[in-house]
Amino acid sequence: MKPREVSPYKLNLFLQCARQYYFEYLDPQISPIKREIKKKRPELEMGNCVHDSLTLFFKKPLEERTRQTMSTVFKNVWEGPKGELWGFNSIEKERQCYREALVMLKRFLKNENLNPSIFALPVSPPGKSFDDYKKIPFTEDLELGGKIDRVDITPEGSLEIIDYKTGKEKDGTLQLMVYVFLAEGLFNKPVSKASYLYLKSGGWKSIIPEKILHEKARKEILEIVDKITIEAEWSPNISKLCAYCDYIDFCPAKEEAKEFIK
Template identity: 30%
Template sequence: MRVSYSKLDTYKQCPRKYKFYIDKAPQDPSRTLALRFGSAVHAALEFAYAKRYKYPSPERVINYYRGLMQQESDPQVLKLFEKGIPALEKYLAKNEAAHMSIVEVEKKFMIEIGRGHQLEGIIDRLDMLPDGSFEIIDYKTGQIPDAESLSKNWQLAIYQFAKQRKLQTSRIKASLVYIAFDGHKLTYQFGKNELERIHSEILDLIAKIEADNVYAPRVSALCNTCAYQPICPAWTHKYNIKDQVLTGKIKDTDVIDIQSKIDKLLVLTSTIKKLEKESKQLKEIVAIFGKENNMTRLFSDLGTVSLSFQKKRAYDAARIAEVLRENLLRKIVKTLDTKKLEKALPYLTQEERKQIEAFTTEKESHTIAVRPTIEENEDVEELLT
């Protein structure tokens, strides 16, 4: 199977989006604004740094970019493009091609990654640094992420892995350059173990993709900007129901009928949640009354309520974390599972057990069994009056 970072990342975002992507399904142009802007910025920077253009002046690069703007008519896209001009001017002024040692621009690659799979992609730019090492440059036109996320960035890892294999050197680092933020750069160099881990994760994901024959939609905040949203099963009822009625695919009466049932289901679900909250509050009140008066069964003409009271050990998680050895903390009480902790106590040192016992208290709890004798057809409101 031949994959790219874009394909892998798309599948991680949403399997159905991946299916649309590989099937080249039609996209909603109004939802590709950021993509078109990003493509134009990349094209302008390729024009600026590709040797075949003999390093044009910044003015020529901006004129080239303006030419790409003229191909657009959407006001929102043009507004984005306008913001790109000062950002490009600043970046070009700080990064003059004549003062850089550019090795490659928009270079394609394809590498074998095992199990019969190939990984392909295009690297925006590869520079040679003064010390003879290399830096991969990947342009970004979006927001700057948390720097700590770089170690998990598959795109940079894939690019570094591909170039290390081609150039036969590990002296390669990878950088994300944020054009809209004065060319702010986030740089990371993956170690051997990190590359092996990501390599393994990629193969696992490919296996998952190959086994997938459903491509279920994954609803998330990313849906708001997805170019396939109007044709996605998770959204077609919202966007295309009228068209399906007009074309005769669905009867108008069926739409009205199902809509009323959807509304009723939502109202019932909301009502159930409110009743569950009220029921929980009433149970607490009843439990307090039973405990204070030493009663374990309470009676009504409408049924019975049974109570049971227990005392359980409670642990001070923060204090225990301070005394446990790191390996035991990780293996035994990652989420402070009380049962696992109690099973682990015999394996701790005597001193550790004493310290843990010092942070142990008894916590009271109770269970309530409600057994109504009300028939389904009885009017509950009338019974309560």
């Protein structure tokens, strides 16, 4: 079945494992109750807290963008219903994630421009990223969606997209190109640069989205959508990523998949 909408998450889920995609979006028994099935993951929660802290930090006036402000903002963001409810099975795990997050934020303060010309930020942190999920028409019967972490504007009037990453560095840039399409559709301005900022290492990975990249990304997105549309088997694709799959207990390959859970 052809999806009516795709996002970087959805495209990636299908590429990782068609069966996981099926559980999430199509399985008549599992998909309607996926919110109850999905587990809270400490690393994911930590990442959300870091993203929300950076957004709230940049909503402060420049003179308040200090180390003290960042610590206070982060502490307040973290003081949600943490503990086991959020996947932290021990106080040690929670403290470890807290420390890791704080190191990333301090590195950011030390190395990055704290006075960028910000054009757009998420409107609703902490904890309501769903409200910042935006969609644009991509083809006649397909929408493109996603949530952009930060958009800056250059003196020439073009946009620069920044996507914060709290996990490992990866190669693909399709996610960035989806955000380029989104920003151009939402704000009606050209995008001159789109970057991942890896908060653990402080490394940047940037693309200049020229016409040829637009064409390549458009083709790639539509090819994945075509594959989803004609997929019939929804076969499991067993890999180390099974360890993070919320549907492992329902998976026809669960015995093999569970080998990846330490």
